[in-house]
Amino acid sequence: MAAIADPAVAGQAPPRASFIVCTRNRAAALEACIKSIQIACQSYAVCSAELLVVDNGSTDDSLERLARIAERSNLAITIVYEPRPGLSAARNAGFERARGQVLIFVDDDCEVHRNYLRDLDRHYATGEACIRGGRVELGNLEDLPFTIKRLPTRERLERIMPPGGFVLGCNMTMTREVAIKVGRFDERFGVGGPLRSAEDTDYLVRAFLLGIPVEYVPDMTVFHHHGRGLRHEVEALHRNYSFGNGGLYLKHIRHAPWLLRHFYWAVKSACRELVGGPPFDPELRLSHWPIVFMNLLGAAQYTRLSLTKPSRHSEVRRPQQAAT
Secondary structure (H helix, E strand, C coil): CCCCCCCCECCECCCCEEEEEEECCCHHHHHHHHHHHHHHHHHCCCCCEEEEEEECCCCCCHHHHHHHHHHHCCCEEEEEECCCCCHHHHHHHHHHHCCCCEEEEECCCEEECCCHHHHHHHHCCCCCCCEEECCEEECCCCCCCCCCECCCCCEECCCCCCCCCCCCCCEEEEEHHHHHHHCCCCCCCCCCCCCCCCHHHHHHHHHHHCCCCEEECCCCCEEECCCCCCHHHHHHHHHHHHHHHHHHHHHCCCCCHHHHHHHHHHHHHHHHHHCCCCCCECCCCECCHHHHHHHHHHHHHHHHHHHHCCCCCCCCCCCEEEEC
């Protein structure tokens, strides 16, 4: 069980929400992200909030810019330095400092809608312990339509559905109760980790197996400035996603063998593609075959890692707090 921060600090009431933004060498994008969070907080001041920015070993001027922003901000900003590489390690560092009743993970290349907190407060009004993700739109229309989610209706994850992309990690929220029950992110997964991606999907699967609802809502919107305008950039990201999913399938093969049906479907679709069947994404000309190959490579990598670097969901390391 993960030990996240004690919400009671110096007699102060804990905030309703904690924004957790992990960053590495994206100082300019980060400033825009923080500004959007500040505007959302000002637009709905009834929902108290804090912001934790976890610097994951930046070598640009991110820390200097952050210190200047924190000095003049009306929003409580805590800067946490986590030198261990990987998005999962950074997110775990954010877990350990967050005090809010609802934890909000937003990527540093995203901007939140000004009504984000209003939407979030409405959805969590019942106090239900769950994981909830919102709409993800393109922040720049010149970027290719990837890593976005625009479904117009609310839905909950079911076993028949592919968990990957059901809730995107750049816009993922959960109650404190869920964070404590599910535990830390698996640091073998995620950008900067050996399995490159799928830390968010792994978290969803673990929650689902515990009977925790996972829900998508068509508001709670963020705008993703992913910066990929060329097909080969999207294809590389697609391969990384498939690599992480291969590790994910093998990790959960005992308790969630139904995940393997997605690998089966990928193989079947790839074979159909050889005889004129549709590719994975006709608009971006993405094939099913890289999914199959990268799934297998990711499974092989997971096998190696499981022998040398087991997961530590419950072990908590206190990161160094750089500034407040």
